[in-house]
Structures are given as C-alpha cells and as structure tokens.
Amino acid sequence: TVLTGGSSQPDIEILKPINLQLAVNRNLAASWYTKIPGVEIKGGLKTMNVTLSEEDLGVLMKILVENIGEGSKELSGDDVKKADAKGKGKPELTKAVTASAGQVGGQPAVISGSANENTINVLLNFEIKEVLVKLKKPINQKQSPFLVLHVAQVGIDTRVRSYDMCATTYLKKISMKCLEFTDCNGEPLHIISSCDDSAADFLKVQYFKADRNGPHFQSVYKNTEQMINVTFTSLDLMLHTETLLSTINFVSSALSSRSISSSEKETTLKLETEEECQVLEAKTISPSSPSEGDVIDLKVAIELGAFNVLVCDEQCNIADIKIQGIDGSLLMKQTQTHVSARLRDIIVIDVDSKTIHKKAISIMGDEVFSFSMALYPKATEGVGYTDTSKVDGKVKLRVGCIQVIYLHKFVMSLLNFSNNFQMAKEALSAATAQAAEKAASSVRDLAQKSFRLSMDIRLKAPVIVIPQSSVS
Numbered sequence: 001t002v003l004t005g006g007s008s009q010p011d012i013e014i015l016k017p018i019n020l021q022l023a024v025n026r027n028l029a030a031s032w033y034t035k036i037p038g039v040e041i042k043g044g045l046k047t048m049n050v051t052l053s054e055e056d057l058g059v060l061m062k063i064l065v066e067n068i069g070e071g072s073k074e075l076s077g078d079d080v081k082k083a084d085a086k087g088k089g090k091p092e093l094t095k096a097v098t099a100s101a102g103q104v105g106g107q108p109a110v111i112s113g114s115a116n117e118n119t120i121n122v123l124l125n126f127e128i129k130e131v132l133v134k135l136k137k138p139i140n141q142k143q144s145p146f147l148v149l150h151v152a153q154v155g156i157d158t159r160v161r162s163y164d165m166c167a168t169t170y171l172k173k174i175s176m177k178c179l180e181f182t183d184c185n186g187e188p189l190h191i192i193s194s195c196d197d198s199a200a201d202f203l204k205v206q207y208f209k210a211d212r213n214g215p216h217f218q219s220v221y222k223n224t225e226q227m228i229n230v231t232f233t234s235l236d237l238m239l240h241t242e243t244l245l246s247t248i249n250f251v252s253s254a255l256s257s258r259s260i261s262s263s264e265k266e267t268t269l270k271l272e273t274e275e276e277c278q279v280l281e282a283k284t285i286s287p288s289s290p291s292e293g294d295v296i297d298l299k300v301a302i303e304l305g306a307f308n309v310l311v312c313d314e315q316c317n318i319a320d321i322k323i324q325g326i327d328g329s330l331l332m333k334q335t336q337t338h339v340s341a342r343l344r345d346i347i348v349i350d351v352d353s354k355t356i357h358k359k360a361i362s363i364m365g366d367e368v369f370s371f372s373m374a375l376y377p378k379a380t381e382g383v384g385y386t387d388t389s390k391v392d393g394k395v396k397l398r399v400g401c402i403q404v405i406y407l408h409k410f411v412m413s414l415l416n417f418s419n420n421f422q423m424a425k426e427a428l429s430a431a432t433a434q435a436a437e438k439a440a441s442s443v444r445d446l447a448q449k450s451f452r453l454s455m456d457i458r459l460k461a462p463v464i465v466i467p468q469s470s471v472s
Contacts, residue, residue, distance in 0.1 A: 003011040007380055014056055016049040030121075037123040044155075045128040053136040055142060058253035060204055091106030116215040118161045139180065146180040147191075147247060162219070163214030171203040174235075178243045183315065189243060195234040196306075204231045212295060224296040234306035241313040241420055248421070300330040311417060318413050319360070320349040325367075337375040343368040350410045355470035357405045364463065372396045391452040402461040407470050 022043035030038040035349030052060070131151040136143045153172035158164070174191035183189055206229040210221040217223065288318040304326035311319040331337065346368050350362035374394045384390045 002237055005150060012054060013214045014060065015048060016051070018045055018048055020045055029456050032117040034117065039121070040123045041125070043126045046274060047130045047132065047136075049061075051134045051136060051145070054250060055255045057135075057251075078315040081084060082309045117213070118163050118216070120159060120161050122158070122160035124156065124158040124282045127153060129153060135247075135250060137246075147178055147250075149176045149192075150174070163211040163216070165207075165209045167207045167400065169205045170201045171208075172201055172401065174202055174451055178240070178246075180246060181242055189238060189240055190236070191238050191240065191243060193236045195436065196304045197233065200233050201231075202235070204472075205229070224299050225293055226297065227299045228301070230300075230302045231276075232307075233303040233337070234308070238310045238312065239417075241417060245420060273418065294333075296331060296333055298330065298332040300328075302326075302328040317351040317409070318417055320351050322349070335376065337377075338372070339374075340372040350407065350470075352410070352470065355407065355410075355471060356472075357465075357467055359403070359406065360405050361411055362405050363400055365460070367398075367400050368402070369397065369399045371398075393451065393453045394454045395456070397455075397457045397459075398461045401463060403463040403465070405465045406468065413463070 009173040010037075011254070020043065022041070025037075025040040025042075027036050027038050027040075073372070127154070131149075131154060133149040134145040135147040138144075151171065151174050153170070156167065156169045166238065173196075174192060174194050175190065178189040178191050181189050207297065208221070208224075208227040210217055210225055212223075212225055214244055221227075227336050288382045305324070307323040307326070309321040309323075310317065323343070323346050326342070327344075328339075328341045330339055346361065347359060349358050350360050372395075376390075376392055378384075379390050379392055380387075
C-alpha cells in the first residue's frame, strides 16, 4: 500500500514481494481425445509474508471502509429501476442459458464413442506453502512483532467432470506465538497450535456436486446432489490473560481512528436489509424445480477430533479444558430435513498442584449429549392436519451423567479471569439478549402457525460433590 505523494506519512509495505508460479495446459483435441483434462491449471506460492502495525491496520481498514462506502453511495433509485428493467428480460435469458447448459453438461456430445463417459473438463491445483502474519507494536521504543501467525500448506484441488464436481480445500498446520510473553522455560507462548502429525491435515473441507441426470447418480452418489465433509483433527488453544488483553488493545487502538459513524451504519444496514428482502422475495416467488422425494439435495458432515483449552495468566495455570469427539450432520430433502449433533467427552481439570480433586467436571458414561431434530414441511397441511400422528418436527435429546466437583476457590479463579474482559462480557450479554429475543419471536411465529412438535428428552441426573476443601 502506497499513500499519496503529498502525504507526510511514509509508504507502507504490508505484503512483501511474492513469487507466483502458474501453469495452464489446454487440450486442443478435447472433443475426441479425453485421456487428459480439457483444461489443467497448476500453481503455487512459496511464502506470503504480511506485517502489520497499529497504523498499518488502521490505514488498511480506512481503505476498505471508504472503498465499500463509496460504492454503496452510488446506489440510487434510478439504478434500482434500471436493474428491475433489466431483470424483466432475465427469464427468457435464463431459459436459453439453461437449455444450452443442458445440452453441454446434462447431455454432452458423443466423446470417444460414448455419450455417458464422465470426462475431466477442468483440473485445478493450487497451494500456498507458507503464510506468515506478524503484528507489530512499540516495545521498548521500537516497533517489534509481538504476535506471529504461521499457516503451512493451504491449498485447493478441484476436478470438474461432465456429470460431477469435486473440490477439496485443506490446511496442513496452523500455529500462533506471542513473543511479548514467555513460558516457564523462557520460550514464546504458543497461543494456537495444531496437531504435529505430518500425515493428517488440520482442516479439510470436501465438496461434491453431482448431476442428478447423470448415469451413475444412484449407484455412485447414492441420490445425493451436494455433499460437504468438514474434518478437524485437533487444536490446542491457550487463553493467556496478558496476551488477550494486549491483542484486544492492539485491535482497539488500530480501529478507534476509523469507526463508522451511526448514520453510515444505518444507511449500510438499510441497504443490506432491502437487498436481503429482495433476495428472499425472489426466492419465494421463483418456482422450485421438481425433484423426487428420495433425492438428497444437501448432505453435510462435520467432525472435530479434539479441542484443548488452557486458561492461565502470567503467574500460574488455572484450568485445562479437554473436549473430544464433536460430530454434526445435516441432511436436506424436499420432504424433510434432519440435523444431528453429538459430543462424546468433556473434562475440566483444575491444574492447581495443591488440590487433590483434579477433575472439576467429567462425564460418567459414553457421551455428554446427543441431539437430533427432523423437520417435515407441509406435513400437517390440508388433510394431514386432522391426523394427530403427523407432526411438523421431531426432537430427540439425550444428556449423560455429568459429575461436578464444586471448589469455590477454583470457581473464583475462573471468575477473576473473566473479569479482565469486561468489554467481551458486555458484548456477549448483548448478543445473548438478541438471541433470546429472536428465539422468542420464532416461538411466537410457530405458535401462530400451529407447529406440531414431538419431543423425546432424557436427562440423567448430575452428580455434584462438594468437598470440605481442595486438599480434603
């Protein structure tokens, strides 16, 4: 980023020079020779090194806010009318494009003597070997980095074929160090660190999309049109009081000079709200494409292996929270929607060396909770309303036995830790109040629509132990 020539401020170099490698190969005989992809793109970056100080972050936010605000101000009523006038001619254009796409993608030309051959049209592979982000602030009257974020091997692999598409995004390793404070060994604090297993990716997101008119839609993809798989291996997070306060002060100082005025916020919010309403209205008016009842429109699966949180300050460690086995899934059909979530284990450990009651919270059983919900739209409309066996939704909840060892000393140490972040607590309270208001509004809407809900909830009684003291 370079400021204007007449500015008294020096030039700001946020991103250091990078070396981009990109190779594009095109198959000129793709109409009859299908052993190689139609288009193959391979590329990569060795290192992306970004350095930001408080002033740099403030200038960057100023550029973004003014750039976006300038584009929003140009939106006028005349432009909206012109857009509406253009939109009137879209249905015919959409039909033409759809027909063309159906001829190319749905019913491809005969290639190598077979109309059902699932050839590779596009192959994309791009990877960034290393991303390094450094935040600097004045330390001992000198600009020095105090927070360093390191990300290793971020990439995407995409394969587009005649009847399906597969895209995989991965992140090999992530870590964050705080150079301002050190641990008991004199080493920088590891605020964030992922698994060290070289064979596993820290984060992997897979997206599949299949053509329901394809020849292998039922056998290979099991009648699933879209599928998303998200996998996390493990993540260690350290909540260090002084580091969190230092980071919050850094961000607050950088953004304080570029706060959006209330009038700009209201204008932006109004425009966004109007756009959302128009999109929702368009979605409501547009007729849904016909689909069979057994076709799965979207299937999502999320899996988190382990998540560890260490709560500490500059003097001592306070608590160690270990969460293992978080699973979630979403399945959407035209006739029903299923949502499920499960947590297998959670342990809260009091790391005080003097206490003999280490496990402040633990689970007595196989899982913490399992939740599932099924929604059946239009199940009770019309004739189905008189059938009491039909419901609009089903909820099933199982909560295992939780053992709690109450130590007032441990609870007060956690409260003292949270009291250092008053602004965060206020923001959380405001967000909780808004969520409660929205939930109440949703309940009122459901009551007006006579929503039928079947609930199966089983909660095991918790076990609460109150010892005489931490050493008794």
